Amino acid sequence: MPGMTYAQIEQTVLDTLRPARLKYWAVVALVFLGLLAGAACWAYQIAVGIGVGGHNIPVVWGTYLINFVFWVGIAHSGTLISAILYLFRAGWRTPIARAAETMTVFAVCIAGLFPFIHLGRVWMVYYMLPYPNERTLWPNFQSPLVFDMVAISTYLTVSSLFWYTGMLPDLATVRDRATGLRKKIYQIISLGWTGRYEQWRHYSRAYLFFAALATPLVISVHSVVSWDFALGIMPGWHSTLFAPYFVAGAIHSGLAMVLTLIIPLRRIFHYEEIINEHILDNVAKTIILTGLIVGYAYVVEYFLAWYSNNIVEQESFRWRAFGHYSPEFWIMVICNSVVPLLFFFRRARRSIPWLFTISILINIGMWYERFVIIIGGPAHDFMPNAWGLYSPSIIEYGILMGSFCLFFFLFLLFVKHLPSVSITELKEGVHRGGSHVL
């Protein structure tokens, strides 16, 4: 957006907050219906019992855990873009950072729902909390599942605070252009921010610390998620590769979801000048990198199985590629490792239909990656007499659809009520000479 003035930036972003048209509310109503359908499926499960899902012995972790890992993964690119790229001073992150951070917050909230859903008796959730009780029964802090609860709660808290703190100056800008009740609401949520130099002095420092703290956190969170599997002795799971493999996969899926969200966003809200081709191009290039890392991890998993000379491990990986779930495996490999290579072609990186299609394919591929890992391990473990298959029930599909609808519902509400692009950071970019387009 070289050549844009502060006023033009402000106007472009503030225009998105104007009262919505009927079409917008129609889409909101549609996704809300999907959300209600998902909620109804969960309510049915609560009433009837966890057996309405397709889980069985040996596959006790079905789509709920797949969805959990998928949504945690989606949440990762927000922090990558807002924290890691901020520390690297990558100016191109600026126009998409807010949308990515928002995506992070909503995705972690949705991910956090799945352990509750998977509990079955959700009213017993307080058992997970460390509180004194007469049986002296405490959560086991040696368990990766408890690490996970601590890590995800921390990630949700940190990413929400990061998101809100980053938005304070923009909320003040909206407040100053609003009238009536809206003005009062934005006045409260902007905490009375006036852009005093004392505020900027401490804010800039605090934001830097936020970024510095969020960076190791984001790496630790998906590492911890991977240890839910890697610390078990299940063939296909018990690998030291899992932590970096999961972190790369998480960022890969998150970047794809960023594209899926910002491509319609820029079209609907006329952000073409702000979220320009250079930015989409840079996201696509980053996807090549993460896709290559993920592809490398797939190959190394096979190498480790061969090199270990462990027949159980070797059989597990042979079955993964040629067994019952081989279609899912090949969808995973093609969508996550082969399709992103199309971004080596500049034409694909600069074409909106290609970018959007590839982003959707990666999202599908990443969901199947979790399917292959989570279902494939227990379905075909050490003992042939304990092998079994799993397929999700209609209730699980309903809850999966509901989770997507909840995500889009929250995001749709966000883009119409809060600034979806950081006005302040864009102004800073212009002040420095439009460096964000680099």
Add this chain to the structure above:
Amino acid sequence: MSSEKHVMALFEDDVRAASAVEGLDGYPWKLERVHSPIPSDKILHALKAKKSKVGYYTLAGGIIGFFSGIGLAIYTAVEWHLIMSGKPVVAWIPFLIVGFEFTILFAVFGNVLGLLFQTDLPEFKSLDVYDERCSGEHFGLLASCAEGQEKQLMDYFQGKGGEAKLI
């Protein structure tokens, strides 16, 4: 009864605003506040601002968090006192993971508290003497002077390229 008067000056860029801040040193007027739509190094330099102390809060939060996380894990393990997976009751390596997550969590709490304490947020009184253009394109300076010197102060700001008004 106070005989102080306040003048708000608005500048279109931070160079002129910083120059006006630096120039005030030679006059008996007091610079009360500077508002800007973006953080400006030039203004911070002109104000000779010290380094923010938010980091101390962050550090304190991190230290408290680390010991809280480790402490909670050790306390619960000792209370429960069951050997799990052949690991000692107080197993340091898994507890370090809990300690790490708590370190980040509490460091962020410290960071936010530090920001709020240092900036006095939430604070709504400043909005009474505030020009809304300061969140848009303008850099605002609020200065006070003794009664009768308002005209000189306004002339000073106008001479520096700003738009001045009596509050």
